[in-house]
Amino acid sequence: MATLTLDPPSTGTGTPGNRGRADRRTGLHLVGRVLLYAVMLVAAAAILVPFVWMVTSSLKNSTQVFTVPIQWLPDPVVWQNYLDIWTKADMSTWLRNTLLLSVVITFLQVLTGSFAAYGFSKVRFPGRDVLFLAYVGTIAVPWQAYMIPQFILMSRFELSNTLWAMIALQAFGAFGVFLMKQYYESIPEELSEAARIDGLSEYGIWRRVVLPLSGPAVASLSLLTFVNVWNDYLGPLIYLRSPEIWTIQIGLKSLVSQYNAEYALIMTGSVLSVLPIAIIFMLGQRYFVQGIATTGVKG
Amino acid sequence: MSATTIERPRAPGRRLRRRRALVGWTFILPNFLGFATFTLVPVLILMYLGFTSWNAFGAAEFTGLENYERLLSDSTFHTALLNTLYYAVFHIPLTLVAALGLAVLLNQKLRGVAFFRTVAFFPYITSIVAIAVVWNMLFSPEAGPVNQFLEAIGIASPPGWTTSTDWAMPAIILVSIWRDMGYYMLLFLAGLQAIPGELYEAARIDGANAWQRFRNVTMPGLRPTTFFVTVMLTIGSFKVFDLILVMTNGGPGTATLVLSQYIYDTGFVERDFGYASTVAIVLFLICIGVTVLQFLVNKRRER
Numbered sequence: 001m002a003t004l005t006l007d008p009p010s011t012g013t014g015t016p017g018n019r020g021r022a023d024r025r026t027g028l029h030l031v032g033r034v035l036l037y038a039v040m041l042v043a044a045a046a047i048l049v050p051f052v053w054m055v056t057s058s059l060k061n062s063t064q065v066f067t068v069p070i071q072w073l074p075d076p077v078v079w080q081n082y083l084d085i086w087t088k089a090d091m092s093t094w095l096r097n098t099l100l101l102s103v104v105i106t107f108l109q110v111l112t113g114s115f116a117a118y119g120f121s122k123v124r125f126p127g128r129d130v131l132f133l134a135y136v137g138t139i140a141v142p143w144q145a146y147m148i149p150q151f152i153l154m155s156r157f158e159l160s161n162t163l164w165a166m167i168a169l170q171a172f173g174a175f176g177v178f179l180m181k182q183y184y185e186s187i188p189e190e191l192s193e194a195a196r197i198d199g200l201s202e203y204g205i206w207r208r209v210v211l212p213l214s215g216p217a218v219a220s221l222s223l224l225t226f227v228n229v230w231n232d233y234l235g236p237l238i239y240l241r242s243p244e245i246w247t248i249q250i251g252l253k254s255l256v257s258q259y260n261a262e263y264a265l266i267m268t269g270s271v272l273s274v275l276p277i278a279i280i281f282m283l284g285q286r287y288f289v290q291g292i293a294t295t296g297v298k299g
Numbered sequence: 300m301s302a303t304t305i306e307r308p309r310a311p312g313r314r315l316r317r318r319r320a321l322v323g324w325t326f327i328l329p330n331f332l333g334f335a336t337f338t339l340v341p342v343l344i345l346m347y348l349g350f351t352s353w354n355a356f357g358a359a360e361f362t363g364l365e366n367y368e369r370l371l372s373d374s375t376f377h378t379a380l381l382n383t384l385y386y387a388v389f390h391i392p393l394t395l396v397a398a399l400g401l402a403v404l405l406n407q408k409l410r411g412v413a414f415f416r417t418v419a420f421f422p423y424i425t426s427i428v429a430i431a432v433v434w435n436m437l438f439s440p441e442a443g444p445v446n447q448f449l450e451a452i453g454i455a456s457p458p459g460w461t462t463s464t465d466w467a468m469p470a471i472i473l474v475s476i477w478r479d480m481g482y483y484m485l486l487f488l489a490g491l492q493a494i495p496g497e498l499y500e501a502a503r504i505d506g507a508n509a510w511q512r513f514r515n516v517t518m519p520g521l522r523p524t525t526f527f528v529t530v531m532l533t534i535g536s537f538k539v540f541d542l543i544l545v546m547t548n549g550g551p552g553t554a555t556l557v558l559s560q561y562i563y564d565t566g567f568v569e570r571d572f573g574y575a576s577t578v579a580i581v582l583f584l585i586c587i588g589v590t591v592l593q594f595l596v597n598k599r600r601e602r
Contacts, residue, residue: 036407043401044418047477050433051421053444057436066442112330119326125319131327138338140590142538144559145583148566148575149344150337172333202322231426233541238567249428253545256432263436270429281424285417288424292482293489 054274058082058267065263081268088265089258091272093244094251101163101247102229105171109225110218113176118206120177121184122192132181135174143234151238165239166247170229176221182294183217184210220291223284227277248273345583348576366577376578378553379561382468386557387536389472390479394532395525397480402487403517416488420481431545434474435461464554467547471555475542479535483528490524491517526597533589537582558582 052072057065058081059074085091120132150169151160159165187210195205211218233249240246246254255269281288352362370376405416422430437445438460449457458466494517502512518525540559543549549556549564558578566575 033409036404036409040404040409040411040415043404044415047418047422047481049444050430050437050477051425053437054429054433065436066439068442068447070444070447112333116327116330119323123319123323123326125316125323127320128323131331134339135334138334138342140534140586141342142534142559142582142586144538144540144562145579145586146338146341146345148562148572148579149348150341151567152572153337153341153344168333168337172330172337174334174338177330177334202326206326227424231424233426233428233545237544249426252426252428252432266432267436270432274425274429277424277426278421281421282417285420288420289416289485292485 051274054267054270057264058271060264062262062264065267078264081264085265085268085272089255089269090243090246090251091248091269094246094248095272097163097245098230098247098249101166102226105167105229106222106225108167108171109173109176110221112172113221114180114211114214114218115206116177117180117184118202118210121181122189122205122210123202135177138174139178147234147238154239160239161241161245163240163245166229166232166235169235169239170225170232173225176225179221179224179291179294180214180217183214187213216287216290217294219284219287220294223280223287224291226280227288230277345576345579348573349580351573351576353571353573360573362573366574369574370577370581375553375556376561379556379558379578380581382553382555383537383539383557385468386472386475386539387533389469390475390536390539391529391532393472394476394479394483395528397476398483398528399487399521399525401480401484402491403513405484406488406491416484419484422478423482427541428545430474430478431542434470435546438470461547462551464551467551467554471543471546474546475539478542479532483532486524486528486531487521490521494520522597522600526593530590530593533593534586537585537589558585 056072056074059077059079060071061078064071064074120128154160154165154168157168159168191209191213192205195209200208231249232247233253236247236250240250243254252269252273256266259265349366350361350363352360352365401419405412405419437443440446440457440459440462443460445460446457458469460466460470498516498520499512502516507515538559539557540563543555543557544560544563547555549560559582562575562578562582565571565578569575
């Protein structure tokens with residue numbers, strides 16, 4: 001059950017030894033290497049083209065977006081869209097709502113998730129495994145299948161059309177419990193045993209021993225949750241009806257229908273909705289990779 | 300446990316057991332309350348709603364199997380089911396192959412590999428709305444970059460993509476492969492790194508070439524990962540929704556209408572909660588059924 005760490009530059013042993021000594025002597029090796037780079041570059045370019053197009057289009061006038069042949073570099077560079085969008089659309093409200101939801105939900109998910117994971121991995125009691133099975137089982141059930149009863153329930157609680165609905169929907173996910181539990185199981189039992197002998201209560205062990213040791217898992221879960229909430233479209237579509245509680249995704253969609261011919265403005269909105277996530281991803285990509293590797297592959 | 304046996308009674312007494320259960324539950328409860336209310340209970344209600352007629356006003360009325368009979372003669376449902384299968388049949392294998400290819404490529408010890416991994420994963424973490432909007436523009440029939448490229452390489456009349464009933468679904472499949480492959484690539488990379496390097500050395504000494512090593516070392520070593528990826532991809536394919544909702548809204552006509560959108564339209568637009576739940580149960584059963592099937596097949600192959 002060891003946690004799989006996937007350090008981006010694979011350091012040492014992990015990579016299968018296909019750089020044998022025999023290869024190194026031949027010129028074949030160099031050719032292979034050049035070919036590999038060529039393939040990687042082509043693939044990377046193909047993957048990135050939509051993003052490049054998004055950014056360059058946002059720096060054009062709308063009439064210049066669709067030209068034959070394609071104009072890859074905007075000439076002149078038009079920054080006006082980045083000023084106009086704040087007055088033409090309610091961007092600041094959308095961004096504020098999204099940020100608020102992302103932060104609150106991430107905090108609650110990490111807190112309740114790691115707390116529950118401790119119960120599942122470090123405390124032995126009857127019924128625990130059945131309960132955990134219920135958690136894992138729902139990961140396989142598509143949300144689309146139970147969104148209707150969930151909506152009815154939320155309406156009964158009068159949570160629908162409030163930001164609370166989004167919090168209730170996303171803050172108690174099974175995924176967080178699962179991720180934290182996987183990680184806690186790699187923490188040696190001797191540590192909590194020693195703390196128990198020293199007289200710490202279970203809550204104390206969670207707070208002072210296990211939680212401080214699970215920094216990488218907390219980082220993974222925080223980043224993954226934050227990004228999920230930021231990017232969620234269906235939840236807000238169903239629950240957030242009033243424009244003043246819209247999130248950036250709903251806002252962006254409304255921008256598309258309202259200004260459907262102002263391509264450059266739409267691309268500006270898209271860039272602004274992706275930018276915060278891109279920055280977070282660049283800063284913490286190690287934790288994204290680890291989080292996915294830990295939960296993705298069964299130990 | 301050996302360290303504590305000195306101070307504690309040998310077998311945990313009933314009081315201790317009860318205490319432990321209490322402690323365990325207090326850890327789980329904060330999360331469980333929210334999880335049970337907003338996930339577990341809705342799943343259970345779903346099972347009942349599927350047998351009712353309920354249009355959001357008044358109470359649900361039990362109608363037995365009537366909804367299921369209606370499914371049999373509902374041609375829109377059949378279209379949605381077929382479109383979902385169409386999507387799944389192409390999306391699952393193509394994403395699997397693309398992700399595995401990327402993983403093998405990016406598992407090499409080369410300078411800059413980390414950068415390429417980041418690039419490949421990036422589409423997966425960007426918002427569906429933004430990428431759907433961008434791709435819609437890229438696929439634009441007249442002056443869109445995709446068709447300009449196709450014309451440049453000699454295809455005289457490139458397809459109309461999202462505006463054409465025949466090409467809307469392929470367009471969506473292409474975008475979803477582009478978006479998903481980075482995620483599954485990460486899973487495969489984790490799997491690849493778990494294969495011991497000695498196995499490759501041994502195969503090399505036995506004179507196996509690159510393809511033989513891939514076929515006889517990599518593939519068997521990746522089997523647990525491949526299984527997991529297939530299950531995830533299958534569930535993901537059958538519940539596909541938001542990308543289609545933003546890119547084509549199910550159109551043109553019903554060319555890209557899938558099960559999830561049919562549930563959404565019936566439930567939230569027409570307010571027919573009962574019938575929408577019946578369709579939702581079908582989706583649920585497909586996902587569970589496919590998962591169990593794959594599990595059984597995998598078990599048998601392992602023997």
